[in-house]
Amino acid sequence: DAGVTQSPTHLIKTRGQQVTLRCSPKSGHDTVSWYQQALGQGPQFIFQYYEEEERQRGNFPDRFSGHQFPNYSSELNVNALLLGDSALYLCASSSLRDTQYFGPGTRLTVL
Amino acid sequence: TQLLEQSPQFLSIQEGENLTVYCNSSSVFSSLQWYRQEPGEGPVLLVTVVTGGEVKKLKRLTFQFGDARKDSSLHITAAQPGDTGLYLCAGGRNTDKLIFGTGTRLQVFP
Numbered sequence: 001d002a003g004v005t006q007s008p009t010h011l012i013k014t015r016g017q018q019v020t021l022r023c024s025p026k027s028g029h030d031t032v033s034w035y036q037q038a039l040g041q042g043p044q045f046i047f048q049y050y051e052e053e054e055r056q057r058g059n060f061p062d063r064f065s066g067h068q069f070p071n072y073s074s075e076l077n078v079n080a081l082l083l084g085d086s087a088l089y090l091c092a093s094s095s096l097r098d099t100q101y102f103g104p105g106t107r108l109t110v111l
Numbered sequence: 112t113q114l115l116e117q118s119p120q121f122l123s124i125q126e127g128e129n130l131t132v133y134c135n136s137s138s139v140f141s142s143l144q145w146y147r148q149e150p151g152e153g154p155v156l157l158v159t160v161v162t163g164g165e166v167k168k169l170k171r172l173t174f175q176f177g178d179a180r181k182d183s184s185l186h187i188t189a190a191q192p193g194d195t196g197l198y199l200c201a202g203g204r205n206t207d208k209l210i211f212g213t214g215t216r217l218q219v220f221p
Binding site: 033045100102 | 115144146151152153154155156159199201207208209210211212213214
């Protein structure tokens with residue numbers, strides 16, 4: 001049984017570019033949450049998707065957007081990248097009202 | 112804003128020593144999770160506590176949820192080098208957003 005998978009593993013972009021990160025949830029899970037983890041800090045909640053709708057959002061600008069597909073996989077899009085967007089982006093999946101399980105993350109570096 | 116403060120931020124100890132990590136908040140959480148994270152990887156769930164005063168044991172790790180569900184502690188007995196990592200507490204309400212603590216970086220030397 002595959003756990004949460006994320007792609008790509010690493011990504012290097014330049015300021016102003018756009019990036020798309022992908023997440024496949026654990027089998028049986030229908031909810032996907034995205035977190036940003038800056039170096040040396042705990043993860044910060046970006047948003048959560050359930051039934052292809054954004055269910056809850058953290059304190060992140062509109063440059064951060066997402067999507068959930070009918071197969072429950074999800075994408076995180078970030079537009080107009082800033083140096084401060086460099087971080088480990090984590091996807092977590094769950095069944096509604098249950099524990100979240102994290103993927104290995106995508107390391108984004110913005111130059 | 113719910114904030115979770117962890118202490119200490121950094122801990123370097125010798126193999127065989129005991130340690131306790133604290134996670135404190137001014138807010139009440141319906142549940143609290145503890146995760147361990149290795150460099151470059153995602154957090155791995157260690158335990159979930161949901162009842163005030165609850166104590167859970169996982170081999171040499173003991174987790175406690177405060178009576179008021181505002182704080183928690185993680186105690187490791189006879190630490191081993193394999194315990195090295197970033198320990199994160201996270202509070203939430205069901206599967207709403209998890210509020211993560213600031214993290215405790217543990218280094219256990221052989």
